[in-house]
Amino acid sequence: MSREPYNALFVDFVYLLRDYGVPAGLPDLLEVNAGLERGLVKDMDDLLVLLRLSFVRRVEHMDPFERAFALYFYGVDIPAVAEGDPELLRTPQFREWLARAIEKGDLHPLARWKMSPEELMKKFWERLREQTEEHHGGSKWIGTGGTSPYGHSGFAQGGVRMYGESRSRSALKVIGERRYIAYADTNELRNETLRQALESMKHLRRDGPRTALDIDATIRRSAKEGGEIDLVFRQEFRDRMRLVLLIDNGGESMTPFVELTRLLFGKMRDRFENIETFYFHNTVLRKVFSDDRRTRPVETEKLLLRPPDTRVVMIGDASMGPDELVSPYGALSSYEMGDSEPSICRLRRLAKRFRKTVWLNPIPRTHWNSPHTPWTLGQIRRIFQMEDMTLGGIKGMVERLSDKTGSE
Amino acid sequence: MTASEMRFAGSDRYYLDPELAGIVNVALQMEKPLLLTGEAGTGKTQLALEVARALALEVEVLRCKSTIKGEEACYTQDTVLRLNDARFGSGGTGRDVQNFYDYVVWGPIGRAFRAGKKVVLLLDEIDKTESDVQDNLLDILEDCEFTIREINTRVRAEIRPAIFITSNAKRELSDPFLRRCYCHHIAFPSPDQMHEIVKLHYPITSPKLLKAAMDIFYQLRDRGYEKPPATSELLDWIGALERRGALPDPKDLPLIGVLLKRAGDIQAFRAKKFTRE
Numbered sequence: 215m216s217r218e219p220y221n222a223l224f225v226d227f228v229y230l231l232r233d234y235g236v237p238a239g240l241p242d243l244l245e246v247n248a249g250l251e252r253g254l255v256k257d258m259d260d261l262l263v264l265l266r267l268s269f270v271r272r273v274e275h276m277d278p279f280e281r282a283f284a285l286y287f288y289g290v291d292i293p294a295v296a297e298g299d300p301e302l303l304r305t306p307q308f309r310e311w312l313a314r315a316i317e318k319g320d321l322h323p324l325a326r327w328k329m330s331p332e333e334l335m336k337k338f339w340e341r342l343r344e345q346t347e348e349h350h351g352g353s354k355w356i357g358t359g360g361t362s363p364y365g366h367s368g369f370a371q372g373g374v375r376m377y378g379e380s381r382s383r384s385a386l387k388v389i390g391e392r393r394y395i396a397y398a399d400t401n402e403l404r405n406e407t408l409r410q411a412l413e414s415m416k417h418l419r420r421d422g423p424r425t426a427l428d429i430d431a432t433i434r435r436s437a438k439e440g441g442e443i444d445l446v447f448r449q450e451f452r453d454r455m456r457l458v459l460l461i462d463n464g465g466e467s468m469t470p471f472v473e474l475t476r477l478l479f480g481k482m483r484d485r486f487e488n489i490e491t492f493y494f495h496n497t498v499l500r501k502v503f504s505d506d507r508r509t510r511p512v513e514t515e516k517l518l519l520r521p522p523d524t525r526v527v528m529i530g531d532a533s534m535g536p537d538e539l540v541s542p543y544g545a546l547s548s549y550e551m552g553d554s555e556p557s558i559c560r561l562r563r564l565a566k567r568f569r570k571t572v573w574l575n576p577i578p579r580t581h582w583n584s585p586h587t588p589w590t591l592g593q594i595r596r597i598f599q600m601e602d603m604t605l606g607g608i609k610g611m612v613e614r615l616s617d618k619t620g621s622e
Numbered sequence: 623m624t625a626s627e628m629r630f631a632g633s634d635r636y637y638l639d640p641e642l643a644g645i646v647n648v649a650l651q652m653e654k655p656l657l658l659t660g661e662a663g664t665g666k667t668q669l670a671l672e673v674a675r676a677l678a679l680e681v682e683v684l685r686c687k688s689t690i691k692g693e694e695a696c697y698t699q700d701t702v703l704r705l706n707d708a709r710f711g712s713g714g715t716g717r718d719v720q721n722f723y724d725y726v727v728w729g730p731i732g733r734a735f736r737a738g739k740k741v742v743l744l745l746d747e748i749d750k751t752e753s754d755v756q757d758n759l760l761d762i763l764e765d766c767e768f769t770i771r772e773i774n775t776r777v778r779a780e781i782r783p784a785i786f787i788t789s790n791a792k793r794e795l796s797d798p799f800l801r802r803c804y805c806h807h808i809a810f811p812s813p814d815q816m817h818e819i820v821k822l823h824y825p826i827t828s829p830k831l832l833k834a835a836m837d838i839f840y841q842l843r844d845r846g847y848e849k850p851p852a853t854s855e856l857l858d859w860i861g862a863l864e865r866r867g868a869l870p871d872p873k874d875l876p877l878i879g880v881l882l883k884r885a886g887d888i889q890a891f892r893a894k895k896f897t898r899e
Binding site: 245270 | 640641644645647648649651652659797800801803804805806807809
C-alpha cells in the first residue's frame, strides 16, 4: 500500500466524525497512519479498534463514532436514538427509509397513517439489523446497500480493500449492539444515567487538600528547638460552595424532573457548604417558597443578599404566557403578593447578582428554537445560561458552576 | 522482546474479550499509554496486571491518592535522612552524604524508567489526583523522561514501559491528558462474556448454580440500584453460595450483603422482595 491513498481515505472520515460531534483532528489522523504503517490493521476489526483508539477519547463520543464508522465503511446509516425510543420517528434515517420503502412498494403509500408507530419502528429496526447481519463475517470493505454517500469507487481506487475473515465478530455487528448509547451526550437524564451525571459533578470542587506552611507555628517551634528549623504544615482552608436551587413545581410535567434534580444535588451535598431549595410557579415573583406546597413564602430580595459567588440553579420549563414574564401584575398571584414589578426584572437581578447561575430546562435543546416553543423561553435564555436535562446539559451546567474565572 | 513482538491473548485467570485484546495489542505496539475507564469491578486494574503476567514483565504500580504530587511518583529526596547523616554521620550504612543519589528514593515512574528493560507501569485510579498533577505527568509520560530538580539531571527511559492508566470517573481528566493516551471504556460484560469470566474463576462449580446466580444477578442489576452489583460482587457471591452448598432461593435471596453494599439499596431490596416474573 502506498501512503497517499489512505491519507485521502481517512481525511473524509475525519470530517464525517466532526459532523457527528466527535472532535477528531490532524494529530489523530497521523496516529492512524503510523498504525497502518506498522501493519496493525489486517481486517475490519483491527481497523475499527485502531480508528477508535485514535479518534475517540471520551465515552460519550463512542456511540457517534460507531455510527459514523458504520455509515462510512459499510453504508449503514444508524440513527442516534436507541431502539424503542419514539424519537426515531423524527430522525432523517427513519424518514428516508420510509420514503424508500414506499417507493419500492414494500410498504403501503399511506403506511405512516395506516400502521401504528410501534409497527413502523419495529420494521425499521428489523431492516437495520438485516443490514448489519449481511455484513457479518467482515469480508467486504463497504456495503452493498449503496445508500452510503461515500461511493464504492472512492475507496477502491486507493487499493485499501481488505479482505480477511474476522477473528471473532464482525466490526459492524459489534457496532450494532450500541453498547455506548447510554453515554451519548444527547441522552436524557434518567435513573440509569444518573450515575454518569454524578461523576461529572465531581468537577464541582474548587480546591483539593493542600498543605500550607504555618509560619507562626514554624517560628515558635524552631525557637523552642533551639534554632533547629522545624517546619509545621497545616491543612489549607477548603473552600466550599453555597448552592441555591430554585425549582418550578407549578406544572405536572415538572414532577419527575424535580425529584431527579433534588436527588442529583442531594448526592453532591458534601461538595457544597449548604444547599437551599426554593420553589416558584412558572417564574420568580416577589416571593418564592421554601416548601413544595408553596405555603411558606420567602422574599426574593432576601435571596439576593446571599454572597455573590453562591451558585444558583433554576429548574423550570420557562414556558408561560408572555404577560406573566414581562408585564407588571402579569401573573395571577402577583396581586396577592402586591407585586408590581415584572418578573423579568427579578430574573435579571438574580442573574446580575449571581454570576454562576444556570437554568436547567427539561425541554430538550433541539426544541428550543422551534416556532411552537413559548416566546418566554427565548427571553429567559437571554438572561441565563440554559441547559437541558441531558448528560451534555449537566456537563455544561457543571462547567458554568465550577467556572473559576472572575468569581470574586 | 521488542514492542512489535508482544501480543497479549488473555490468561488462565483473565477472560479477554477479543475486542479488548485488539485494543491492548494496538496500545502495546504503538507504545502509547492505555487509559481504561469503566464501572468499578470490570477488571481495569486486573487487565494491566494480567498483561504483565502473561508477557512475563515486571510491574510498577502507582496507587494514586489525592495528596500525591507528580514528582513523588518519579522520585523523592530523603532530606531528613541526609540532614541526619550530615549531623550524626551515616555510620556503617555505606551512605555518602556527598552523594545525592544515596538519598533518592525512586517512585514507581522512576523505577519503571530506570529498569533498563521492558516493564509494565500501572497508574491506578489517576482521577484521584489533582488536575495539576495530571498535567505534570503528561509530558513525563509522553517523553518518558523527567528531571531531578535538585541536581538538574534528566532521567530518561531507554525502553518505553507499557503504560496502563485506570480511572473511575469519566470526565475529570483534562483534554490534553486524554489526547496523549489511547482511551477505552470497558463496558459491562454481556451475559455471555460474564459466563466465560465466571467459568474461569469457578471451573468446577455446577452449571446449574452458575446459571441461577447469573440470572438473579442480571435481574438485580436492572433494578437501578445506586451501586449495582458488579463482576467482583458476583464472583464473591458465587463463591459464598458454593460454600453454602444450595441453590439460591429467588424468594429469599441468601447473603444479599455480598451483592448489595449500600444500606439504601439493601432497604430498597427488602421493600420489594425478589420474585421471578
